[in-house]
Amino acid sequence: MKKVIFKENCSFCNKENTIVTTEGSEGKSIKNKCFHCKKMMFLTVPVANDTSNGNAVTNKTKVGSVNQTEKKLSLLVLASENNKEQHFEISQPFLTIGRKNNTTIQPDIAIETEDTMMSRAHALIKRNDKNNTFSIQDNGSLNHTFINEEKLKTFEDKSRNEIIVLQNNDKIRLGRTIIQVTIL
């Protein structure tokens, strides 16, 4: 399905949001909950002005992609009291995600946080090229991995741990930290 992706600053907190909406909504008014302050933003989807290379080029800041063969995963760490706002864009096939630390066990996606309920290599994110999806699996963490507050099943043999395909707007929770998923 074709998508229109653009960036818009929140009218309340003025922080940037990546908005993903469906093709055909150009010029229409939509609602979007701000990733940062959680207030409801009312905005108009920009009209694409150049689709010659298959990309919807909007008249706003961000160039979005449509029908791109290789998708990217955007992870936005929602700011909580003790972690700063962080954003990762991912296209690699296999990555660990967890807490940044000063040991040798450094995750590929290293989140700077004081949240010690987050393990250092908390979860695994894999890209499945066949169907252009990203999946997540707990990596034997102490406090488990939650997707939209549902706990991913784990087993003693962690290779059997439940694998969930990430969907747009999913919220990953590692420890007390929530990470917003956008598929780009």
Ligand SMILES: [Zn+2]
């Ligand atoms: Zn906001």
